[in-house]
Amino acid sequence: MKGLKKIALASAIAAVAAGAQAELKALDDSTMSEMTGQAGLTIDLETKWTIGEFAYQDAGLVVLKDLSMGGNSNEVGTPFSPANSMLDNIRMEIDVAGSNAGGNAALGGAGGDAWLKYGFSNVKNLAAVHVIAGNTDSDMENMAAGSLALLSSPQAALFTGVSTDSNGDVVDDERIYGDGDLKIHFTFTDAWQKGGGFAAYGVGKGSDGAGGQTDLANLSFAAARGIATKAVDFEFNIGQIALADSGYATAGRLGSEVIQKTDHATGLDADSAGANTTTLISDLSIKGYLGPADIHIENNGNGFGADGSGLGGAPGTGNADSKIHWDSFFKVTDLDVYIDIAGLQITDLAIHNERGDTTSLNGTAAFGFAHSMRDIYAVKDSVLKIGSAAGLNGGQNQEHFVDGIAINTRFKGDIDIGALSFGDTGTSIGSIYITDKTATTNWTISAH
Numbered sequence: 228m229k230g231l232k233k234i235a236l237a238s239a240i241a242a243v244a245a246g247a248q249a250e251l252k253a254l255d256d257s258t259m260s261e262m263t264g265q266a267g268l269t270i271d272l273e274t275k276w277t278i279g280e281f282a283y284q285d286a287g288l289v290v291l292k293d294l295s296m297g298g299n300s301n302e303v304g305t306p307f308s309p310a311n312s313m314l315d316n317i318r319m320e321i322d323v324a325g326s327n328a329g330g331n332a333a334l335g336g337a338g339g340d341a342w343l344k345y346g347f348s349n350v351k352n353l354a355a356v357h358v359i360a361g362n363t364d365s366d367m368e369n370m371a372a373g374s375l376a377l378l379s380s381p382q383a384a385l386f387t388g389v390s391t392d393s394n395g396d397v398v399d400d401e402r403i404y405g406d407g408d409l410k411i412h413f414t415f416t417d418a419w420q421k422g423g424g425f426a427a428y429g430v431g432k433g434s435d436g437a438g439g440q441t442d443l444a445n446l447s448f449a450a451a452r453g454i455a456t457k458a459v460d461f462e463f464n465i466g467q468i469a470l471a472d473s474g475y476a477t478a479g480r481l482g483s484e485v486i487q488k489t490d491h492a493t494g495l496d497a498d499s500a501g502a503n504t505t506t507l508i509s510d511l512s513i514k515g516y517l518g519p520a521d522i523h524i525e526n527n528g529n530g531f532g533a534d535g536s537g538l539g540g541a542p543g544t545g546n547a548d549s550k551i552h553w554d555s556f557f558k559v560t561d562l563d564v565y566i567d568i569a570g571l572q573i574t575d576l577a578i579h580n581e582r583g584d585t586t587s588l589n590g591t592a593a594f595g596f597a598h599s600m601r602d603i604y605a606v607k608d609s610v611l612k613i614g615s616a617a618g619l620n621g622g623q624n625q626e627h628f629v630d631g632i633a634i635n636t637r638f639k640g641d642i643d644i645g646a647l648s649f650g651d652t653g654t655s656i657g658s659i660y661i662t663d664k665t666a667t668t669n670w671t672i673s674a675h
Contacts, residue, residue, distance in 0.1 A: 267322035271416045273315030288475050290504070293466025299514045301561070302421075302460045314461050317517075318416040320344065324404035334388070336403050337375060344412045346399035346519055346554065347592060350455075351390045353418050357443045357451070358382050366393045366448030373398065393448060394585060396592035407526030414519050415458035422446075422454040456558070456594055459517040467509045474502035506567040515578075518556030518596040525549045531607050544608045546633065551603040556587070556596035572653070575645025583663040588639045597640025606631045610673040631673035638666045 275297035283289045297312040322343050330339025354371035357364075359380050368382075373390035377383055390398040404410055419425050422434035428443045435441040436450030527548045531537065536545030562576035580593045587593040588600055610630045641662050646655035 267320060270319040270321070272317040272319060273313045275313050282471075282475075287473050288471040290469045290471050290475070291465055291467070292469070293464070295462075295464045297462055299460035299462045299516070299560075301514055302457075312462075314459075316416045316420050316459050318414050320412045320414070322410045322412075324406060324408045324410060326406050327403055330403070334375070335400075337401065339403070341403045341406065341408075342401050343404055343410050344414070345402045345521055346556070346587070346589070347594060348399040348401045349414055349519075350398055350594075352376055353455070354390070354448075354451075355380075357446065358385065360442070361444040362446070364446075364448050367451070369393075370398065370448065373400065392592040392594065393452075394592070396586050397590070399587075399589065399591045404523065405526055409522075409524040409526070411522040412519065413517075413521070415455070418455040418458050419451075420454075421457045422450075452594065456518070456596070457516050461513075461515060461517055463511075463513045465508075465511040467506055468511075469504045469506045471504040472502050475504065509565050509567055511564040512562065513559055514561040515557060515559040516596075518558070518594065520555040521553070523552040523554075525552070531605075536606075538608055545606065547605040547607075549604070553601045553603065555599050556593065557599070558596050570650045572648045572650075573644060573646075574648075574655075575643075577643040577645070578640055579643075580640045582641050582660075588637055588665075593639075597638065599636060599638050601634060601636040603632065603634050606633050606671060609633070609671055631671045634670045634672065636666075636668045636670075638664070638668075640664060 276295065278294040279292065281291040281294060297314050300312065324343060325340035327336055327339030327341035330336035330342055336342055351371055351374040354367050355374035355376040357367050358371045359376065359382065362368075368385055369391045371377060371382075371390065372385050372387045374386070377386045392398060417425050419428055419433060422428070422436070423432060427433040428441070428446065431442040432440050433442065433446065434450075434454065435446060436453055525548075527533070530548045531543050532541065532545040533548035534546055538544045557578070559576065559578040562578075563574045564576075565572050578597050579595055580587075580597050581595045585593055585595070587596075587598040589598075607630065641660075642664055643661075644659040646658065648655050
């Protein structure tokens with residue numbers, strides 16, 4: 228797998244040399260390994276799907292209708308965008324970290340088998356390809372400064388160990404993970420796709436971001452940023468979310484009836500079988516772009532309370548010491564929804580990080596994307612269940628019982644609401660702009 232990655236990268240750099248006539252120097256085997264990472268599994272993904280109805284039944288039901296996921300319809304017909312609705316250009320890299328054997332201590336452990344990509348760390352290597360091709364844009368050089376690829380190139384003097392974006396924000400570095408940790412990194416397959424693709428730039432046919440054509444040696448950082456941040460576009464739709472009474476599933480006919488949607492003013496409907504339903508929201512559409520994402524599953528064992536979270540410090544209680552960490556960067560450019568139950572229309576809602584403090588939750592460059600981080604883990608003895616009988620925890624709790632899942636979420640970004648209107652008037656009361664919003668929300672979920 229590692230050998231295939233090296234061949235692919237070498238072939239790509241050779242293509243740039245052939246097309247752009249830039250003087251490229253071959254990268255030695257060790258540097259190629261450091262650029263592409265250690266042996267692992269790479270999956271390139273494209274998908275689209277639709278679901279006619281999804282229902283959750285307790286006694287009554289929650290019903291979701293007309294769900295779909297695919298590519299951003301705003302991109303269809305734009306230059307270099309395929310006329311299909313696929314969510315594509317996604318690369319998933321799967322690694323299980325080792326002991327970091329072979330890491331370069333002088334460079335903080337770089338290149339070892341636990342040294343893996345995180346967040347926007349790969350941007351340094353993307354910029355290095357431009358610099359090696361002869362690009363002298365100062366922003367591109369600053370971005371490439373921390374790339375290990377430059378150590379064996381004529382531009383080695385640029386290597387400072389720190390890369391920065393055009394605002395001076397430090398770019399994410401790779402991270403060392405624990406021995407046995409599972410790491411899944413989501414990124415783009417081709418960062419230049421919206422400009423025509425890597426191959427197009429190799430022959431001078433890529434977009435320069437201003438209506439012309441260029442190669443990697445002459446593509447500005449500003450234009451490259453605009454292209455790369457749109458590399459993965461998405462669109463998600465839900466036609467309707469409604470409540471339904473138990474009659475909706477009568478005689479096992481779940482889904483055979485259609486929630487007859489009337490007008491937004493009432494929201495109260497009845498299907499053909501006579502079940503009462505209430506529409507909560509309708510016509511939800513979310514369009515935007517995805518940045519990198521990371522799923523990190525710790526290999527720390529199955530113990531609880533190692534973080535001091537146990538009840539009174541008791542061992543075997545509190546939080547599990549193996550957790551799932553999930554980081555994601557995303558940008559919503561257009562969200563529209565009608566909240567039927569409140570008679571409220573929201574249009575042109577956007578979520579991003581382009582104003583004020585533009586750094587991520589880590590204090591590193593976010594490149595305009597909002598940033599979300601969440602920890603997911605099991606908990607013991609966390610949900611108090613009061614019963615009628617006296618006894619431990621009210622008589623209803625089992626001692627040292629895994630009774631819930633904790634989901635702790637942090638968020639940072641900007642939020643715009645283009646228009647708010649009430650009922651079906653279509654008359655907006657104005658726009659709202661929220662800058663530098665940060666939030667921490669902790670959930671513990673259990674059954675009752």
